[in-house]
Amino acid sequence: MNFSEQISELLKKIYHEKLVARIAVDKFIRNLNINSKQRKEILDFIYDCIRFIGFVKNHDFKITKEQLDEIKNNLILDESSFVNILGFNEEISKLILDSIPIDDFSLFLERAPLTIRANMIKTTREKLLIEFENKFKKYKTITTQFSPYGLTVDSHINVRVMEKFKKGFFEIQDEASQLITFLLPIIPGNNILDICAGTGGKSLAIASHFYNSINIEAFDIDKNRLQKLAKRSKIADAKIKIIKKPKTNFYDAVLIDAPCSGLGTLRRDVDLNIRTTPRSLKKVLNLQRTIFNKAVESAKNGGYIIYVTCSFLKEENEKQVEYFLENHKNIKLINISNILTDNHFNTFIHNQFFKTSPKINGMDSFFGAVFQKTH
Ligand SMILES: C[S@@+](CC[C@H](N)C(=O)[O-])C[C@H]1O[C@@H](n2cnc3c(N)ncnc32)[C@H](O)[C@@H]1O
Secondary structure (H helix, E strand, O other): OOHHHHHHHHHHHHHHOOOOHHHHHHHHHHOOOOOHHHHHHHHHHHHHHHHOHHHHHHOOOOOOHHHHHHHHHOOOOOHHHHHHOOOOOHHHHHHHHHHOOHHHHHHHHOOOOEEEEEOOOOOOHHHHHHHHHHHOOOOOOEEOOOOOOEEEEOOOOOHHHOHHHHOOOEEEOOHHHHHHHHHOOOOOOOEEEEOOOOOOHHHHHHHHHOOOOOEEEEOOOOHHHHHHHHHHHHHHOOOEEEOOOOOOOOEEEEEEEOOOOOHHHOOOOOOHHHHOOHHHHHHHHHHHHHHHHHHHHHEEEEEEEEEEEOOOOOOOOHHHHHHHHHHOOOEEEEOHHHOOOOHHHHHHEEOOEEEOOOOOOOOOOOEEEEEEEOO
């Protein structure tokens, strides 16, 4: 099999078997005997093929870079190109078009910036900036505009091999994700439950933001992820307690970083066009409702529930909020403008909610709503 045939086979597999592209592509590229420049070119090509999988599939997964460039440069976004060129499911395409302005969507077809978050328990952003500037003179490192902890780093820099990364001085984290810490109406000494803690992205950010002054309890259904969280928090010196079962009527705040379609991170998870189906969406919608019930139970009276998704779909956001309010008579919605009181954050306040998008400083698309348990 020649090289283009191998890529074609890989794309077919990713499409038909709904493989997680990142894992399948990593495995594929690892077995090739190529230099780093070739590696980058091939990766860019494969990921672009996945972004435009509808078109690639219609060409029996055999496509040249020139064909791909032509379609990219002449793309007109409408309902038909969502299905035929981008390869989204028809129903999902409609939901996307109903959720965000069509012109904004083109930004999701670009590469996301590489952003890191300074771990304030161990360092400061300023110190890290100096380190990056001295170490990588030919690349530009810039401070993020909204998160006081972020640096946008040139994607050629392999931050994972850096000693400071291995020792927990910084984490790789999108700016929008870093900002979630500002949605928490809590003060030092409070108890917070991170009910979907996963490998700890948000818990670590909270510990850093509050300089370890909050009692953070981390829960997740996936024990493997929690094991990773345990390792990361040790390295980061972050005070996070992993728990087997959340307490009832106890926490000052419960953060739900909900399992979701993830469409707001489409620039990184480019295969979501293939993997997002009405069925997968229904599954996460149900899960979000179940977890919300648990979160309300866990919060104390007067405590807060912070619901976050990395999706822009109304179904997972505004419509889900309506559902929560209808089904829980003991909660009220808090206008996010009462929490994000610093004018600096005005741009993220949409109606009563927190919203980010690649339009603002190249961030992922996040949604946040805050509720208070009244009784
Ligand atoms: C968006 S991810 C969380 C990411 C994590 N908070 C971070 O910042 O790295 C959603 C998480 O919800 C977890 N999850 C799914 N169903 C759950 C449930 N019923 N209860 C608690 N966690 C659940 C998944 O295992 C996954 O780790």
